[in-house]
Amino acid sequence: MLELRTVTAGYDRRTPVVRDATLTVTAGEAVGLLGPSGCGKSTLARVAALLHRPDAGEVVLDGIRVHHYRHRAPRDRRTAVGVVFQQPRLSADPRLRLTDLIAEPLRATGRRSSVPGRVAELAETVGLTPDLLTRRPHEVSDGQLQRACVARALVLRPRWLICDEMTAMLDASTTAALVRAVEDYRTDTGAGLLAVGHDRTLLNRWCDRTVHWDTVTAPAAKTLA
Amino acid sequence: MTPGRPPVLSVRGLSVRFLLPGGHRVAAVTDAHFDVAPGECLALIGESGCGKSVLASALLGLLPANAQTAGSALLGDLDLLTAGERTLARTVRGRRIGLIPQSPAAHLTPVRTIRSQTEEVVARLTGVRGRAALRAAAERAAERAGFPTDHLDRHPHELSGGLAQRAATALALIGDAPLLLADEPTTGLDRDLVDRTVDELRRHVDADRALLMITHDLAAAERVADRVAVMYAGRIVELSEADAFFGSPGPRHPYSRGLLEALPERSFLPIPGLPPELGSLPDGCAFAPRCAHATDICTTLPPLTGPVACHRPLPAPARTPEAIRA
Ligand SMILES: Nc1ncnc2c1ncn2[C@@H]1O[C@H](COP(=O)(O)OP(=O)(O)OP(=O)(O)O)[C@@H](O)[C@H]1O
Ligand code: SF4
Ligand SMILES: [Mg+2]
Numbered sequence A: 001m002l003e004l005r006t007v008t009a010g011y012d013r014r015t016p017v018v019r020d021a022t023l024t025v026t027a028g029e030a031v032g033l034l035g036p037s038g039c040g041k042s043t044l045a046r047v048a049a050l051l052h053r054p055d056a057g058e059v060v061l062d063g064i065r066v067h068h069y070r071h072r073a074p075r076d077r078r079t080a081v082g083v084v085f086q087q088p089r090l091s092a093d094p095r096l097r098l099t100d101l102i103a104e105p106l107r108a109t110g111r112r113s114s115v116p117g118r119v120a121e122l123a124e125t126v127g128l129t130p131d132l133l134t135r136r137p138h139e140v141s142d143g144q145l146q147r148a149c150v151a152r153a154l155v156l157r158p159r160w161l162i163c164d165e166m167t168a169m170l171d172a173s174t175t176a177a178l179v180r181a182v183e184d185y186r187t188d189t190g191a192g193l194l195a196v197g198h199d200r201t202l203l204n205r206w207c208d209r210t211v212h213w214d215t216v217t218a219p220a221a222k223t224l225a
Numbered sequence B: 001m002t003p004g005r006p007p008v009l010s011v012r013g014l015s016v017r018f019l020l021p022g023g024h025r026v027a028a029v030t031d032a033h034f035d036v037a038p039g040e041c042l043a044l045i046g047e048s049g050c051g052k053s054v055l056a057s058a059l060l061g062l063l064p065a066n067a068q069t070a071g072s073a074l075l076g077d078l079d080l081l082t083a084g085e086r087t088l089a090r091t092v093r094g095r096r097i098g099l100i101p102q103s104p105a106a107h108l109t110p111v112r113t114i115r116s117q118t119e120e121v122v123a124r125l126t127g128v129r130g131r132a133a134l135r136a137a138a139e140r141a142a143e144r145a146g147f148p149t150d151h152l153d154r155h156p157h158e159l160s161g162g163l164a165q166r167a168a169t170a171l172a173l174i175g176d177a178p179l180l181l182a183d184e185p186t187t188g189l190d191r192d193l194v195d196r197t198v199d200e201l202r203r204h205v206d207a208d209r210a211l212l213m214i215t216h217d218l219a220a221a222e223r224v225a226d227r228v229a230v231m232y233a234g235r236i237v238e239l240s241e242a243d244a245f246f247g248s249p250g251p252r253h254p255y256s257r258g259l260l261e262a263l264p265e266r267s268f269l270p271i272p273g274l275p276p277e278l279g280s281l282p283d284g285c286a287f288a289p290r291c292a293h294a295t296d297i298c299t300t301l302p303p304l305t306g307p308v309a310c311h312r313p314l315p316a317p318a319r320t321p322e323a324i325r326a
Helices: A042-049 A100-108 A114-124 A142-154 A172-189 A201-205 B054-061 B085-092 B114-125 B131-144 B159-173 B191-206 B219-224 B241-244 B254-261 B321-325
Strands: A002-009 A020-026 A030-034 A056-061 A081-084 A160-164 A192-197 A209-212 B009-020 B024-036 B041-046 B067-075 B097-100 B179-183 B210-214 B226-231 B237-240
Touching: A002 A042, A020 A030, A020 A192, A030 A042, A030 A201, A042 A160, A042 A192, A042 A201, A042 B054, A081 A142, A081 B067, A100 A114, A100 A142, A114 A142, A114 A172, A172 A192, A172 A201, A172 B131, A172 B254, A192 A201, A201 A209, A209 B009, B009 B054, B024 B054, B024 B210, B024 B237, B041 B054, B041 B219, B054 B067, B054 B097, B054 B210, B085 B219, B097 B159, B114 B131, B114 B159, B131 B159, B159 B179, B179 B191, B179 B226, B179 B321, B191 B210, B191 B219, B210 B219, B219 B241, B226 B241, B226 B254, B237 B241, B237 B254
Parallel strands: A030 A192, A030 A209, A081 A160, A160 A192, B041 B210, B041 B226, B097 B179, B179 B210
Antiparallel strands: A002 A020, A002 A056, B009 B024, B009 B067, B226 B237
């Protein structure tokens, strides 16, 4: 299970953007979290992905409470969670060719030998052609870069996936294709999913259940229309 | 389009090629033809990587050094493809073309607050002078795009995706340019904000500006556009009235039909296969490997005849009695 228990988080302790958020994703489940722009969804997604330390509350991952976030999180916990963000340009190292972008988590965790096989396999899954793999981020479109970011998120076979507006920059067909890539991965591995977004139609079609931000957080949480 | 009035933008035979190391050529845009009139919005839609943003960069003279262009893109009597960087920087970008970019957070200057960036653009493009006046004008500009003025003192990384987009929109509207070029202006916005953003853009169109809106958001395109151009593998494969495209008879090119069908409110099925590599396009129809209607004739290039570039366009269904009455 991935449990968020009364999580309060933000960038200034006096005005948290997430207040008392409670949400559970059970093993293999796909949960959609729906909320308006600026409500704090991405902040909560970063907490769930162990990338942002909450001010209060706790994250419990597969039964064990999380104490360390970001680079301080132990490797086996960090690699248990794969993350895809909305804006691939902000999350991809501009110096890396797409193939190295996808392979980088493998290298960082000493799994160099599995790089060629795994990269080829994932490129196929997410629909990247060989000529694209040798290009750098500025030489591909946002959608192509996002395909690489999805492949990168899957490369260590995480048990949990956090997708924050994964398809917000993508056309309808690429959206349907990447959702299918994630779903094929989940069918193979039984991974759980937290998909954050504001497209109700998409989340309803994609996930087992969809919860609204207002039902997950305390009413006092600051929302910005 | 208003008959008799010259278009604001007239694009003829526009092609863009990228030269990559090793002599590879990428055909990002091929032989694009279209006009945008004052008071008109043309939506350019298509799959990721099909060349939409490259087309926009070509119009703005913002292509990287390894790009080659052909054809023309007339803004009044200025050809944007041959105008020098000095002309483009001093008289075109911001003044004659307002740009609403894709990836706004990456486009905004990271080390400066939204207020300081907005004031700078106001000072550069309008007659407003003096600290207090600039401050007030910047706040009006923010409000116009729905950007909350109490967030003006933030840096771009402190904004959600939606707020960054509105900051970028505010900057683009400051110069009151006759042509607005919006590249994915609604990315990251929730449905209410999408509606507000495109309605705001529509108001600028109705005030006799021309808008070329590049978008993958088909609902936003339906809401704002008068005409729709569909791009596939660098070519415009369908150009039709928005009503006919989104309503009846619907898209007539098999690709456009597949794109619309991929929506989660429709069949949610991706178009099978992948877009072709723009570095090695086939001689015939580039959609053929993915097209259920392809026959032998599709190994030759289909010209854009009427609204579609397809040898076997989907039939325009016979008009129903309701449609005739309407
Ligand atoms: N690093 C930061 N410093 C200060 N404030 C921030 C920072 N990052 C985000 N915020 C603020 O936190 C609030 C919530 O941001 P968040 O990105 O989580 O929203 P969101 O729901 O994902 O919005 P959108 O759907 O528009 O992307 C916003 O008011 C935003 O301006
Ligand atoms: S020209 Fe042929 S392959 Fe191309 S879209 Fe039309 S039917 Fe399909
Ligand atoms: Mg967000």
